[in-house]
Amino acid sequence: MENIKNNTLFREESDSIGSKKVPVEAYYGVQTLRAAENFKITGFRMHKEFINSLALVKKASAITNREVELLNKKIESAIIQACDEIVLGNLHDQFIIDPIQGGAGTSANMNINEVVANRAIEILDGEKGDYSIVHPNDHVNMGQSTNDVIPTAGKITILKLLPKVIEQLENLYEAFLAKSEEFDDVIKMGRTQMQDAIPIRLGQEFKAYSSVVKRDIKRITNVQEELKVVNMGGTAIGTGMNADDKYFEKVVPNLSIVTGIDLVQAEDLIDSTQNLDCFVSVSSAIKTCAVSLSKIANDLRLMSSGPRTGFGEINLPPKQNGSSIMPGKVNPVIPEVMSQVAFKIIGNDVAITMAAEAGQLELNAFEPLIFFNLFQSIEMLANGINTFTENCIQGITANRERCKELVENSIGIVTAICPHVGYKKAAEVAKIAMNTGEPIRNILLKNKLMTEAEINDVLDPINMTEPGISAKYLLNYKKIDL
Incomplete structure (x- = not known):
């Protein structure tokens, strides 16, 4: 150890690049430190659920390696304890690398390997950095590769995040209903x-809005099945090199037990290592949902516009002042934020699509970007839906008289009389109404095209908004010139 400026103690670690001083109290090691220095990209750190998922993969691998007698019980127990502590939220501050990183996630894999190894060393009464006790690669990463660890941990993370989206969608569905x-x-x-x-x-x-949300629930629920197929055991390129054959058979069943998720090993591990189409499917389902909700948000802004000089058909719950200069102005801020969430998700989906397409040969190096964007999209969608439901949909009221007034003064209702007086005659009525501003009802009565009873029946709100028409008036064309 060496005493450097600010009284910080350092230990020296080395890798194939050379030696580097690591803070003595750090649980991460030299490879993590290099990555932190190399990838100063977003200013964020890895998602906490992704860290926990990495720990679960390492725990399942340690259990499996012990079962096949490749790892002694003492080291297995220490690794398991370290992983359990991480899943409980401990040591998350030791994951210091940016989520966007080169190397197909090797930096993230080595970050978990080093943190688990150093905590396991500590549990075994050693000093952090003494990898003769527990080694990040030889013990923690035994039988694994970045190329099966990272996609598997990513899938587990997404499977943990999606239920919140589904829960929020179900709440929104009920609110629309x-x-x-x-x-x-x-x-x-x-x-x-x-x-x-x-x-x-x-x-x-609003029933139509509930229907599209119901479809989104089904779409997102179904896409989870693709994520349950993992490539653990495939190691570097899916051929399983350096993985014991018994480990190969047991690691996914053990991971299922550890995670509580019914995971299965991919039938074709080379395909599963090369191709990231399942993440494109998830992103597409999330994007599709976001697009639908933004369209609904557009509708709500239009129907509530005015309130006096626009449509003014519904009232959105007032949530905050809408202007720093116009007193009393209230803006549709919740639908606005729902659309902004959608715009961001759509952009993320484009990046995910490009990253999935950009893989070459036996590996796609761009999983870090895919996960960063996909985790963000899932969480933004869940949070956006929550505020959309609670701060907007549940509090909407209808301006009933305004809606009725717009219908009665509209030329559009002429369509309802079309089957009764004929298309040409209905068009003439519409033209007169357009030019004079006279109500459709008055024109029909004045020209004796329909009786008042017939008009009341045909223009009944239910008759105008359900399939079918009054057969007794059908094509009862009046031979009267207007």
Whole structure:
């Protein structure tokens, strides 16, 4: 040990590059330190769940290596204890490298190897850095490679993160469903291409929102199955070099026990090591959900616009002042943030797609970027949905009279009379209404195209928003010139 400036004690460690001074109290070692110096990219550190997943992989490997008599019980126990401590949240400050790193995740793998080794050495009453007791590569990394450890830990991490997204989506689904029932009797104008179309019930719109969320739940739930296929045992390129044949057979079952996840070993480990399409599938499902929610957020901003000079059909719960200069202005901040979450997720998905495509031959070196973006997308989506549900959807109210007024003054309702007076005659009625501003109902009555009873029946809110028309009036064209 050497006393350097600021009274910090250092120990000297060496690797194939050379020697380097490592703080004596550090559980990481020389390879981690080099990576921390080389990769100052995002300013972030590795995700805590990814650290825990790495520890679980190392624990399962130690158990397996002991079972096949390649690791003695004393070292196995020390490694297991170190891993358990990490999973409990200890030593996370010792994972000092940036999540974006060259080397296909070797730096992350060596960070966990060194931290586990040095904590195990300490448990065995040795001094950190004395790798004759427990070695990061020979013991902690026994039978493994970065190239099976990192993708496996990434999959475990994603499987831990996705349930929160599904839970939040289920809450959002229930919120939309509740609003669809609350607003089922509210008639409003439907719009296509931002122009008046035909009437729809506000409850029907919210029911449609619940339907797309339900699809997203199914899509994200299903994609989890792809993640349960891991390449542990494949080592460097999927051929299993340096992995004992008994270890090869036992490591994934042991990892399933350790993680509580029903993992299976890939049938083709070379394929599973080369190709990262499963992460593209996950990212795609997350992106698809984000796109759907941003579209809904757009709808809510439009329907609540005004409130007096826009559509003004619904009220969003006021959450904060909307302007530093305009008193009383309240902006749709929650739908806005939901869309911003979507934009970020879409960008992350593009990067994930490019990274997955950019692999060459037996390995893809860009998993660090994939995991950094994918972990972020999953967490942002879960958090975005939570605030969308609690701070917006649950508090929406309908401006019933405003909705009714817009329907009654709309030209769009002429579509409902089309089967009863014919397309040409209905178009003439629409043109008159457009030019004069006179209500459709008045034009129909004045020109004796339909009786008041017929109009009331045809323009009934339910009749206008459900399949089918009143057969007794069908094609009862009036031969009256307008």
